[in-house]
Amino acid sequence: xxxxxxxxxxxxxxxxxxxxxxxxxxxxxxxxxxxxxxxxxxxxxxxxxxxxxxxxxxxxxxxxxxxxxxxxxxxxxxxxxxxxxxxxxxxxxxxxxxxxxxxxxxxxxxxxxxxxxxxxxxxxxxxxxxxxxxxxxxxxxxxxxxxxxxxxxxxxxxxxxxxxxxxxxxxxxxxxxxxxxxxxxxxxxxxxxxxxxxxxxxxxxxxxxxxxxxxxxxxxxxxxxxxxxxxxxxxxxxxxxxxxxxxxxxxxxxx
Amino acid sequence: xxxxxxxxxxxxxxxxxxxxxxxxxxxxxxxxxxxxxxxxxxxxxxxxxxxxxxxxxxxxxxxxxxxxxxxxxxxxxxxxxxxxxxxxxxxxxxxxxxxxxxxxxxxxxxxxxxxxxxxxxxxxxxxxxxxxxxxxxxxxxxxxxxxxxxxxxxxxxxxxxxxxxxxxxxxxxxxxxxxxxxxxxxxxxxxxxxxxxxxxxxxxxxxxxxxxxxxxxxxxxxxxxxxxxxxxxxxxxxxxxxxxxxxxxxxxxxx
Numbered sequence: 001x002x003x004x005x006x007x008x009x010x011x012x013x014x015x016x017x018x019x020x021x022x023x024x025x026x027x028x029x030x031x032x033x034x035x036x037x038x039x040x041x042x043x044x045x046x047x048x049x050x051x052x053x054x055x056x057x058x059x060x061x062x063x064x065x066x067x068x069x070x071x072x073x074x075x076x077x078x079x080x081x082x083x084x085x086x087x088x089x090x091x092x093x094x095x096x097x098x099x100x101x102x103x104x105x106x107x108x109x110x111x112x113x114x115x116x117x118x119x120x121x122x123x124x125x126x127x128x129x130x131x132x133x134x135x136x137x138x139x140x141x142x143x144x145x146x147x148x149x150x151x152x153x154x155x156x157x158x159x160x161x162x163x164x165x166x167x168x169x170x171x172x173x174x175x176x177x178x179x180x181x182x183x184x185x186x187x188x189x190x191x192x193x194x195x196x197x198x199x200x201x202x203x204x205x206x207x208x209x210x211x212x213x214x215x216x217x218x219x220x221x222x223x224x225x226x227x228x229x230x231x232x233x234x235x236x237x238x239x240x241x242x243x244x245x246x247x248x249x250x251x252x253x254x255x
Numbered sequence: 256x257x258x259x260x261x262x263x264x265x266x267x268x269x270x271x272x273x274x275x276x277x278x279x280x281x282x283x284x285x286x287x288x289x290x291x292x293x294x295x296x297x298x299x300x301x302x303x304x305x306x307x308x309x310x311x312x313x314x315x316x317x318x319x320x321x322x323x324x325x326x327x328x329x330x331x332x333x334x335x336x337x338x339x340x341x342x343x344x345x346x347x348x349x350x351x352x353x354x355x356x357x358x359x360x361x362x363x364x365x366x367x368x369x370x371x372x373x374x375x376x377x378x379x380x381x382x383x384x385x386x387x388x389x390x391x392x393x394x395x396x397x398x399x400x401x402x403x404x405x406x407x408x409x410x411x412x413x414x415x416x417x418x419x420x421x422x423x424x425x426x427x428x429x430x431x432x433x434x435x436x437x438x439x440x441x442x443x444x445x446x447x448x449x450x451x452x453x454x455x456x457x458x459x460x461x462x463x464x465x466x467x468x469x470x471x472x473x474x475x476x477x478x479x480x481x482x483x484x485x486x487x488x489x490x491x492x493x494x495x496x497x498x499x500x501x502x503x504x505x506x507x508x509x510x
Binding site: 014015022041043075077078079115118175192204 | 269270271272273274275276277278279282283284286287290296297298299300301302303304308330331332333334335368370371372373375376407428430438439440441443444446447450451457458459460461462474476507
């Protein structure tokens with residue numbers, strides 16, 4: 001399936017993912033969010049807290065996709081280097097954003113907690129616009145087509161939800177899942193022919209285990225409902241010819 | 256922390272990860288496995304089932320890291336294109352591997368299941384050596400520094416465990432976690448000074464929630480036990496000067 005909808009990539013920044021300490025929980029959430037607004041999620045990368053790696057990845061991805069999201073590395077500690085790396089990637093200075101300072105001052109009003117380390121969370125590349133953080137005040141930011149968000153899932157999700165019409169999607173991808181009842185290899189050849197007949201429909205084939213038997217979930221994805229219907233009917237007819245009674249589930253079903 | 260130990264990258268291949276249908280379960284497992292044998296896991300990428308994307312990623316990663324692991328796309332269906340893409344990345348033909356055919360014939364002996372689609376799972380780039388699949392026979396393969404494995408976690412884990420001394424590690428990274436009892440921003444400045452004093456120790460700082468309070472887990476990683484001890488002592492002294500009694504946990508602790 002090829003189309004002209006906006007595309008996106010995710011850059012996950014953090015040693016903790018690569019060391020195995022932390023299981024990433026953001027990629028699947030972002031994938032579902034982007035699918036819901038009609039943006040095609042095309043690539044994800046995980047890099048360590050190393051300046052050159054972050055800069056190179058930001059520049060590679062922002063040149064290739066409509067939107068780039070980053071998660072991680074925007075806290076107050078020495079290992080939080082995302083803002084300065086994104087500034088370097090764009091070739092602009094890192095500046096203290098006045099509105100970000102105001103938000104931190106408001107959040108920490110009446111305490112003596114707003115030290116220099118926390119004020120660093122107000123540093124953004126020059127020309128960036130803020131991304132709201134309704135959880136803990138310290139904002140993310142957007143510069144060009146790059147959206148810099150927190151790594152803590154609860155905060156990242158709130159930031160993403162607040163982006164609203166800063167993200168413009170295309171036609172949504174419609175999804176249907178067929179629980180086939182047969183193993184992949186048994187139907188792979190006829191399935192290949194159907195996939196060739198419906199180039200506008202992406203057909204994924206995934207091993208599944210149902211009632212103790214090896215089966216296959218077929219996931220059909222398309223923007224055109226008629227093409228999706230046609231491919232689904234062809235898949236069902238093919239499976240029935242193999243002597244099974246497949247089940248059609250809306251979306252990803254329980255697959 | 257910079258050292259000369261072997262490095263590795265992971266390439267996750269599959270639309271199902273980028274669509275949000277499937278939560279990747281392989282990255283964290285591979286991260287822990289590599290840490291255990293002293294290989295530095297430095298980058299991960301997720302790409303869709305698109306030939307050009309897979310070829311480009313394989314070539315970028317194999318030039319940069321000691322080892323590259325791929326997961327996904329080695330089944331019998333039309334969307335399983337990893338083997339042919341890796342062959343193209345290496346500029347060699349895709350051939351039917353006789354030993355892989357023998358294993359499939361043995362696995363499916365006495366059935367009529369070994370059709371052309373399943374035999375495709377015996378295709379490897381010319382010159383590849385097989386990676387055992389004790390779960391479902393169809394092997395992975397190694398060519399050069401690239402290890403091609405299944406995407407199904409149970410099969411991937413068995414393949415990885417069987418690589419044995421095909422992977423040579425360096426010194427293991429020793430890990431210690433300090434449950435600090437204070438929020439990140441409160442200690443960020445003194446922590447930055449400690450990180451600068453111990454360039455051989457990687458100090459990660461991660462927000463944590465303990466007994467309803469915002470806290471921080473500090474993760475110290477180093478190959479040199481003396482450096483790790485020194486940095487840990489410095490961190491503990493710094494935290495005590497802030498009036499808290501930090502806890503030291505071996506490894507990643509319960510953080």
